[in-house]
Amino acid sequence: MRTPTLLFVLTVIIASCQAQSPSQPSPASGTTSEAAVPADTATPSATADSIGPDSLRATADTLVIAMTGDIMMGTTYPTTQLPADGGSQVFRDTRDITLRADLALGNLEGTLLNGGTSTKGSGRYSFSFRTPPSYVQWLVEAGYDYVSQANNHANDFGREGILSTERTLDSAGIAYSGISGRRASAIVERGGVRYGICAFGHNKYTYRHRDLALVDRFIDSLKAHCDIVIVSFHGGAEGKDRSHLPQGSESFLGEDRGSLREFAHHCIDRGADIVFGHGPHVVRAMEVYKGKFIAYSLGNFCTPYGMALSGISGYSPVAEVRISRDGRFIDGQIHSFIQQKGVGPRHDANHSVARQIRDLSQQDIPASPLRINADGAMTLEAQP
Numbered sequence: 001m002r003t004p005t006l007l008f009v010l011t012v013i014i015a016s017c018q019a020q021s022p023s024q025p026s027p028a029s030g031t032t033s034e035a036a037v038p039a040d041t042a043t044p045s046a047t048a049d050s051i052g053p054d055s056l057r058a059t060a061d062t063l064v065i066a067m068t069g070d071i072m073m074g075t076t077y078p079t080t081q082l083p084a085d086g087g088s089q090v091f092r093d094t095r096d097i098t099l100r101a102d103l104a105l106g107n108l109e110g111t112l113l114n115g116g117t118s119t120k121g122s123g124r125y126s127f128s129f130r131t132p133p134s135y136v137q138w139l140v141e142a143g144y145d146y147v148s149q150a151n152n153h154a155n156d157f158g159r160e161g162i163l164s165t166e167r168t169l170d171s172a173g174i175a176y177s178g179i180s181g182r183r184a185s186a187i188v189e190r191g192g193v194r195y196g197i198c199a200f201g202h203n204k205y206t207y208r209h210r211d212l213a214l215v216d217r218f219i220d221s222l223k224a225h226c227d228i229v230i231v232s233f234h235g236g237a238e239g240k241d242r243s244h245l246p247q248g249s250e251s252f253l254g255e256d257r258g259s260l261r262e263f264a265h266h267c268i269d270r271g272a273d274i275v276f277g278h279g280p281h282v283v284r285a286m287e288v289y290k291g292k293f294i295a296y297s298l299g300n301f302c303t304p305y306g307m308a309l310s311g312i313s314g315y316s317p318v319a320e321v322r323i324s325r326d327g328r329f330i331d332g333q334i335h336s337f338i339q340q341k342g343v344g345p346r347h348d349a350n351h352s353v354a355r356q357i358r359d360l361s362q363q364d365i366p367a368s369p370l371r372i373n374a375d376g377a378m379t380l381e382a383q384p
Protein backbone atom coordinates (compact mmCIF):
# COMPACT_ATOMS: atom_id res chain seq x y z
CA MET A 1 0.00 0.00 0.00
CA ARG A 2 1.32 3.38 -0.89
CA THR A 3 1.99 5.70 2.02
CA PRO A 4 3.99 8.52 0.50
CA THR A 5 4.79 10.27 3.73
CA LEU A 6 6.38 7.10 5.01
CA LEU A 7 8.19 6.25 1.82
CA PHE A 8 11.75 5.45 2.57
CA VAL A 9 13.83 3.53 0.10
CA LEU A 10 17.54 3.20 0.26
CA THR A 11 20.21 1.12 -1.26
CA VAL A 12 21.79 -1.35 1.09
CA ILE A 13 24.48 -2.61 -1.18
CA ILE A 14 25.58 -0.43 -4.04
CA ALA A 15 27.82 -1.76 -6.73
CA SER A 16 30.36 0.89 -7.52
CA CYS A 17 30.79 0.74 -11.27
CA GLN A 18 27.97 3.06 -12.26
CA ALA A 19 28.57 6.71 -12.86
CA GLN A 20 25.02 7.43 -11.85
CA SER A 21 24.52 6.45 -8.27
CA PRO A 22 21.20 4.86 -7.48
CA SER A 23 18.90 7.52 -6.28
CA GLN A 24 17.14 7.43 -2.97
CA PRO A 25 13.58 8.50 -3.47
CA SER A 26 12.51 11.06 -0.95
CA PRO A 27 9.01 11.59 0.33
CA ALA A 28 8.75 14.14 -2.47
CA SER A 29 9.14 11.45 -5.10
CA GLY A 30 6.26 9.54 -3.57
CA THR A 31 4.17 12.66 -3.78
CA THR A 32 5.13 12.98 -7.44
CA SER A 33 3.90 9.46 -8.10
CA GLU A 34 0.55 10.25 -6.57
CA ALA A 35 0.29 13.32 -8.75
CA ALA A 36 0.72 11.05 -11.79
CA VAL A 37 -2.61 9.43 -11.07
CA PRO A 38 -5.40 11.17 -12.96
CA ALA A 39 -8.00 12.72 -10.74
CA ASP A 40 -10.78 10.56 -12.13
CA THR A 41 -8.92 7.39 -11.26
CA ALA A 42 -7.58 8.52 -7.92
CA THR A 43 -6.28 5.82 -5.67
CA PRO A 44 -9.18 4.43 -3.67
CA SER A 45 -8.69 4.14 0.03
CA ALA A 46 -8.68 0.70 1.57
CA THR A 47 -11.93 1.18 3.41
CA ALA A 48 -14.01 -1.61 4.82
CA ASP A 49 -16.25 -1.35 1.77
CA SER A 50 -13.40 -2.11 -0.61
CA ILE A 51 -12.26 -5.20 1.22
CA GLY A 52 -13.93 -8.38 0.10
CA PRO A 53 -15.26 -11.04 2.44
CA ASP A 54 -12.34 -13.35 1.71
CA SER A 55 -9.70 -10.74 2.38
CA LEU A 56 -7.04 -10.67 5.02
CA ARG A 57 -6.61 -7.85 7.46
CA ALA A 58 -3.44 -6.86 9.15
CA THR A 59 -3.65 -6.35 12.89
CA ALA A 60 -1.28 -4.67 15.30
CA ASP A 61 0.66 -7.92 15.46
CA THR A 62 0.45 -9.02 11.83
CA LEU A 63 1.34 -7.85 8.34
CA VAL A 64 -0.26 -8.59 4.97
CA ILE A 65 1.96 -9.06 1.93
CA ALA A 66 0.56 -9.30 -1.62
CA MET A 67 2.65 -10.90 -4.36
CA THR A 68 2.14 -11.24 -8.09
CA GLY A 69 4.11 -12.73 -10.99
CA ASP A 70 5.09 -11.28 -14.37
CA ILE A 71 3.88 -7.79 -15.25
CA MET A 72 4.21 -6.47 -18.82
CA MET A 73 1.34 -4.07 -19.33
CA GLY A 74 1.80 -3.70 -23.08
CA THR A 75 4.57 -3.00 -25.55
CA THR A 76 5.43 -0.58 -28.35
CA TYR A 77 7.99 -2.95 -29.85
CA PRO A 78 8.24 -4.21 -32.52
CA THR A 79 4.67 -3.06 -33.09
CA THR A 80 2.34 -1.24 -30.75
CA GLN A 81 0.28 -3.64 -28.65
CA LEU A 82 -1.27 -1.64 -25.87
CA PRO A 83 -4.51 -2.18 -23.95
CA ALA A 84 -7.50 0.10 -24.32
CA ASP A 85 -7.84 3.34 -22.39
CA GLY A 86 -4.11 3.78 -22.07
CA GLY A 87 -3.88 0.74 -19.82
CA SER A 88 -6.00 2.29 -17.08
CA GLN A 89 -8.00 -0.90 -16.56
CA VAL A 90 -5.30 -3.56 -16.56
CA PHE A 91 -5.38 -3.91 -12.76
CA ARG A 92 -9.11 -3.19 -12.47
CA ASP A 93 -9.96 -6.46 -10.75
CA THR A 94 -6.78 -6.91 -8.73
CA ARG A 95 -5.80 -3.47 -7.48
CA ASP A 96 -7.88 -3.49 -4.32
CA ILE A 97 -5.90 -6.47 -3.08
CA THR A 98 -2.48 -5.03 -3.82
CA LEU A 99 -3.54 -1.61 -2.60
CA ARG A 100 -4.78 -2.69 0.79
CA ALA A 101 -1.76 -4.90 1.53
CA ASP A 102 0.94 -3.55 3.78
CA LEU A 103 3.38 -4.37 0.99
CA ALA A 104 2.71 -5.24 -2.67
CA LEU A 105 5.32 -6.86 -4.88
CA GLY A 106 5.60 -7.99 -8.50
CA ASN A 107 7.99 -8.82 -11.31
CA LEU A 108 8.40 -6.15 -13.98
CA GLU A 109 8.97 -8.32 -17.04
CA GLY A 110 10.29 -5.69 -19.43
CA THR A 111 11.30 -2.06 -19.63
CA LEU A 112 9.61 1.30 -19.15
CA LEU A 113 11.00 3.19 -22.10
CA ASN A 114 10.31 5.29 -25.15
CA GLY A 115 12.66 4.78 -28.10
CA GLY A 116 15.90 2.90 -27.71
CA THR A 117 17.30 -0.08 -29.55
CA SER A 118 16.41 -3.69 -28.87
CA THR A 119 19.25 -5.96 -27.82
CA LYS A 120 17.39 -8.96 -29.16
CA GLY A 121 16.27 -7.99 -32.64
CA SER A 122 12.77 -8.49 -33.95
CA GLY A 123 12.73 -12.07 -35.19
CA ARG A 124 9.63 -14.17 -34.85
CA TYR A 125 10.87 -15.80 -31.66
CA SER A 126 12.62 -12.76 -30.32
CA PHE A 127 10.61 -10.79 -27.83
CA SER A 128 11.57 -7.37 -26.53
CA PHE A 129 9.20 -5.60 -24.22
CA ARG A 130 8.99 -1.84 -24.13
CA THR A 131 6.15 -0.37 -22.10
CA PRO A 132 5.45 3.38 -22.18
CA PRO A 133 6.86 4.97 -19.01
CA SER A 134 3.51 6.64 -18.39
CA TYR A 135 2.12 3.20 -17.57
CA VAL A 136 3.95 3.32 -14.27
CA GLN A 137 0.94 5.22 -12.98
CA TRP A 138 -1.09 2.00 -13.09
CA LEU A 139 1.45 0.31 -10.85
CA VAL A 140 1.17 3.29 -8.52
CA GLU A 141 -2.59 3.21 -8.57
CA ALA A 142 -2.54 -0.51 -7.77
CA GLY A 143 -0.34 0.17 -4.77
CA TYR A 144 2.83 -1.59 -5.86
CA ASP A 145 5.69 -0.89 -3.49
CA TYR A 146 8.39 -2.90 -5.22
CA VAL A 147 9.07 -4.59 -8.57
CA SER A 148 11.85 -6.99 -9.48
CA GLN A 149 14.07 -6.37 -12.49
CA ALA A 150 15.96 -9.66 -12.15
CA ASN A 151 14.36 -11.31 -15.16
CA ASN A 152 15.03 -12.16 -18.79
CA HIS A 153 13.42 -9.00 -20.21
CA ALA A 154 14.86 -6.16 -18.10
CA ASN A 155 17.78 -5.88 -20.53
CA ASP A 156 15.69 -5.95 -23.72
CA PHE A 157 16.83 -2.41 -24.54
CA GLY A 158 20.19 -2.56 -22.87
CA ARG A 159 21.52 0.11 -20.56
CA GLU A 160 19.19 2.73 -22.02
CA GLY A 161 16.19 0.63 -21.08
CA ILE A 162 17.49 -0.14 -17.62
CA LEU A 163 18.22 3.52 -16.88
CA SER A 164 14.84 4.65 -18.19
CA THR A 165 13.07 2.00 -16.11
CA GLU A 166 15.00 3.06 -13.01
CA ARG A 167 14.24 6.74 -13.57
CA THR A 168 10.59 5.99 -14.13
CA LEU A 169 10.25 3.84 -11.02
CA ASP A 170 12.19 6.39 -8.96
CA SER A 171 9.87 9.17 -10.05
CA ALA A 172 6.89 7.01 -9.10
CA GLY A 173 8.32 6.09 -5.71
CA ILE A 174 8.36 2.37 -6.48
CA ALA A 175 11.37 0.46 -5.21
CA TYR A 176 13.23 -2.07 -7.37
CA SER A 177 16.36 -4.16 -7.60
CA GLY A 178 17.91 -7.11 -9.38
CA ILE A 179 20.21 -5.80 -12.13
CA SER A 180 23.84 -6.67 -11.51
CA GLY A 181 25.91 -3.56 -10.84
CA ARG A 182 22.84 -1.51 -10.15
CA ARG A 183 20.67 -1.49 -7.04
CA ALA A 184 21.24 -4.74 -5.21
CA SER A 185 18.33 -4.56 -2.84
CA ALA A 186 15.76 -2.18 -1.46
CA ILE A 187 14.47 -1.27 1.94
CA VAL A 188 10.90 -0.06 2.01
CA GLU A 189 9.41 1.28 5.21
CA ARG A 190 5.65 1.02 5.62
CA GLY A 191 3.76 1.58 8.83
CA GLY A 192 6.93 1.60 10.87
CA VAL A 193 8.04 -1.80 9.51
CA ARG A 194 11.22 -2.04 7.47
CA TYR A 195 11.01 -4.55 4.65
CA GLY A 196 14.22 -5.62 2.91
CA ILE A 197 13.73 -7.01 -0.57
CA CYS A 198 16.23 -8.55 -2.96
CA ALA A 199 15.71 -10.22 -6.32
CA PHE A 200 17.67 -12.83 -8.22
CA GLY A 201 17.50 -14.16 -11.77
CA HIS A 202 19.26 -16.53 -14.11
CA ASN A 203 20.53 -14.07 -16.74
CA LYS A 204 24.09 -12.88 -16.55
CA TYR A 205 23.06 -9.23 -16.16
CA THR A 206 21.01 -10.06 -13.08
CA TYR A 207 22.08 -10.95 -9.57
CA ARG A 208 21.98 -14.70 -9.97
CA HIS A 209 20.25 -17.14 -7.66
CA ARG A 210 22.86 -19.79 -8.33
CA ASP A 211 25.51 -17.57 -6.68
CA LEU A 212 24.75 -18.54 -3.10
CA ALA A 213 27.65 -16.53 -1.66
CA LEU A 214 26.04 -13.43 -3.17
CA VAL A 215 22.60 -14.48 -1.96
CA ASP A 216 24.00 -14.86 1.55
CA ARG A 217 25.60 -11.42 1.47
CA PHE A 218 22.39 -9.75 0.41
CA ILE A 219 20.22 -11.56 2.95
CA ASP A 220 22.73 -10.94 5.75
CA SER A 221 22.87 -7.25 4.93
CA LEU A 222 19.11 -6.88 4.81
CA LYS A 223 18.69 -8.95 7.94
CA ALA A 224 20.91 -6.49 9.79
CA HIS A 225 18.80 -3.50 8.77
CA CYS A 226 15.24 -4.77 8.40
CA ASP A 227 12.34 -6.34 10.24
CA ILE A 228 11.17 -8.53 7.36
CA VAL A 229 13.33 -9.92 4.52
CA ILE A 230 11.73 -10.97 1.24
CA VAL A 231 13.48 -12.71 -1.65
CA SER A 232 12.12 -12.65 -5.20
CA PHE A 233 13.49 -14.96 -7.87
CA HIS A 234 12.94 -15.46 -11.59
CA GLY A 235 13.78 -19.04 -12.27
CA GLY A 236 12.92 -22.44 -13.59
CA ALA A 237 12.17 -23.91 -16.97
CA GLU A 238 9.39 -22.28 -18.96
CA GLY A 239 6.21 -23.57 -20.49
CA LYS A 240 2.91 -25.28 -19.90
CA ASP A 241 4.59 -28.61 -19.22
CA ARG A 242 6.79 -27.09 -16.49
CA SER A 243 4.22 -26.62 -13.75
CA HIS A 244 5.75 -29.28 -11.54
CA LEU A 245 8.59 -28.32 -9.25
CA PRO A 246 11.41 -30.78 -9.89
CA GLN A 247 13.68 -32.29 -7.32
CA GLY A 248 17.22 -31.08 -7.88
CA SER A 249 18.42 -28.93 -10.75
CA GLU A 250 16.48 -28.09 -13.86
CA SER A 251 17.64 -26.75 -17.19
CA PHE A 252 16.01 -24.89 -20.05
CA LEU A 253 17.38 -24.19 -23.52
CA GLY A 254 20.65 -25.74 -22.44
CA GLU A 255 21.02 -23.47 -19.45
CA ASP A 256 21.34 -24.85 -15.93
CA ARG A 257 18.81 -22.92 -13.90
CA GLY A 258 19.72 -24.50 -10.59
CA SER A 259 17.65 -26.19 -7.92
CA LEU A 260 14.96 -23.76 -6.87
CA ARG A 261 13.78 -25.93 -4.01
CA GLU A 262 17.27 -25.84 -2.53
CA PHE A 263 17.62 -22.14 -3.27
CA ALA A 264 14.37 -21.22 -1.54
CA HIS A 265 15.15 -23.35 1.50
CA HIS A 266 18.64 -21.88 1.62
CA CYS A 267 17.18 -18.37 1.69
CA ILE A 268 14.85 -19.25 4.57
CA ASP A 269 17.65 -20.99 6.45
CA ARG A 270 19.74 -17.85 6.00
CA GLY A 271 17.05 -15.62 7.44
CA ALA A 272 14.55 -14.72 4.73
CA ASP A 273 10.91 -14.55 5.80
CA ILE A 274 9.19 -14.94 2.41
CA VAL A 275 10.50 -16.30 -0.90
CA PHE A 276 8.46 -15.93 -4.06
CA GLY A 277 9.22 -16.90 -7.64
CA HIS A 278 8.12 -16.40 -11.21
CA GLY A 279 9.55 -17.16 -14.62
CA PRO A 280 8.00 -20.44 -15.84
CA HIS A 281 4.92 -18.52 -17.15
CA VAL A 282 2.79 -21.01 -15.27
CA VAL A 283 2.21 -21.38 -11.56
CA ARG A 284 3.95 -23.88 -9.35
CA ALA A 285 3.56 -25.23 -5.83
CA MET A 286 3.58 -23.28 -2.59
CA GLU A 287 4.78 -24.43 0.79
CA VAL A 288 5.46 -23.33 4.34
CA TYR A 289 9.02 -24.28 5.26
CA LYS A 290 10.21 -23.79 8.83
CA GLY A 291 7.25 -21.50 9.36
CA LYS A 292 7.99 -19.31 6.33
CA PHE A 293 6.01 -18.96 3.09
CA ILE A 294 7.43 -19.95 -0.30
CA ALA A 295 5.71 -19.59 -3.70
CA TYR A 296 7.76 -21.31 -6.40
CA SER A 297 6.09 -19.59 -9.32
CA LEU A 298 3.25 -17.10 -9.52
CA GLY A 299 3.23 -17.37 -13.31
CA ASN A 300 2.04 -14.67 -15.63
CA PHE A 301 0.10 -11.93 -13.88
CA CYS A 302 -0.60 -8.92 -16.04
CA THR A 303 0.67 -9.65 -19.53
CA PRO A 304 -2.15 -8.63 -21.89
CA TYR A 305 0.22 -8.91 -24.87
CA GLY A 306 3.45 -10.68 -25.67
CA MET A 307 2.68 -13.93 -23.84
CA ALA A 308 0.57 -16.97 -24.61
CA LEU A 309 -2.53 -16.79 -22.42
CA SER A 310 -4.49 -19.90 -23.36
CA GLY A 311 -5.37 -22.48 -20.75
CA ILE A 312 -3.20 -22.48 -17.64
CA SER A 313 -0.94 -19.82 -19.16
CA GLY A 314 -3.75 -17.35 -18.53
CA TYR A 315 -4.09 -18.25 -14.85
CA SER A 316 -2.93 -15.29 -12.78
CA PRO A 317 -3.02 -15.43 -9.00
CA VAL A 318 -2.50 -12.81 -6.36
CA ALA A 319 -0.93 -14.44 -3.32
CA GLU A 320 -2.02 -12.55 -0.23
CA VAL A 321 -0.24 -13.74 2.89
CA ARG A 322 -0.56 -12.71 6.52
CA ILE A 323 2.57 -13.05 8.60
CA SER A 324 3.53 -12.30 12.16
CA ARG A 325 5.88 -9.43 12.89
CA ASP A 326 8.67 -11.96 13.12
CA GLY A 327 7.90 -13.23 9.63
CA ARG A 328 6.05 -16.44 10.38
CA PHE A 329 3.21 -17.48 8.09
CA ILE A 330 -0.22 -17.24 9.72
CA ASP A 331 -2.69 -17.65 6.87
CA GLY A 332 -3.34 -16.46 3.36
CA GLN A 333 -5.54 -16.28 0.32
CA ILE A 334 -4.86 -17.16 -3.30
CA HIS A 335 -7.06 -14.82 -5.31
CA SER A 336 -7.88 -16.31 -8.70
CA PHE A 337 -7.88 -14.38 -11.96
CA ILE A 338 -7.70 -15.32 -15.61
CA GLN A 339 -6.08 -13.06 -18.13
CA GLN A 340 -7.88 -11.90 -21.21
CA LYS A 341 -5.88 -10.99 -24.29
CA GLY A 342 -5.37 -7.27 -24.50
CA VAL A 343 -7.17 -6.72 -21.19
CA GLY A 344 -5.32 -8.15 -18.18
CA PRO A 345 -6.35 -10.31 -15.21
CA ARG A 346 -10.06 -10.63 -14.50
CA HIS A 347 -11.95 -12.32 -11.67
CA ASP A 348 -12.30 -16.08 -11.95
CA ALA A 349 -15.25 -17.29 -9.91
CA ASN A 350 -14.16 -20.89 -10.47
CA HIS A 351 -10.93 -20.34 -8.52
CA SER A 352 -9.04 -22.18 -11.27
CA VAL A 353 -5.55 -21.11 -10.34
CA ALA A 354 -6.14 -21.64 -6.62
CA ARG A 355 -7.22 -25.19 -7.32
CA GLN A 356 -4.24 -25.74 -9.60
CA ILE A 357 -1.80 -24.47 -6.96
CA ARG A 358 -3.52 -26.64 -4.37
CA ASP A 359 -3.07 -29.74 -6.54
CA LEU A 360 0.53 -28.92 -7.45
CA SER A 361 1.40 -28.27 -3.81
CA GLN A 362 -0.13 -31.57 -2.71
CA GLN A 363 1.70 -33.47 -5.43
CA ASP A 364 5.09 -31.78 -5.31
CA ILE A 365 5.46 -30.89 -1.61
CA PRO A 366 3.19 -33.33 0.23
CA ALA A 367 5.00 -32.91 3.56
CA SER A 368 4.33 -29.17 3.77
CA PRO A 369 1.94 -28.10 6.54
CA LEU A 370 0.35 -25.56 4.17
CA ARG A 371 -3.27 -26.38 3.39
CA ILE A 372 -4.98 -24.77 0.41
CA ASN A 373 -8.76 -24.92 0.02
CA ALA A 374 -10.56 -25.00 -3.31
CA ASP A 375 -11.43 -21.32 -2.88
CA GLY A 376 -7.78 -20.42 -2.31
CA ALA A 377 -7.84 -19.99 1.46
CA MET A 378 -4.48 -20.97 2.95
CA THR A 379 -4.06 -22.25 6.48
CA LEU A 380 -1.52 -24.19 8.46
CA GLU A 381 -2.17 -27.77 9.35
CA ALA A 382 -2.28 -28.15 13.11
CA GLN A 383 1.00 -29.58 14.26
CA PRO A 384 0.84 -32.63 16.53
Ligand SMILES: [Zn+2]
Nearest residue numbers: 109151152279
Ligand atom coordinates in the same frame (compact mmCIF):
# COMPACT_ATOMS: atom_id res chain seq x y z
ZN1 LIG B 1 10.70 -14.18 -17.73
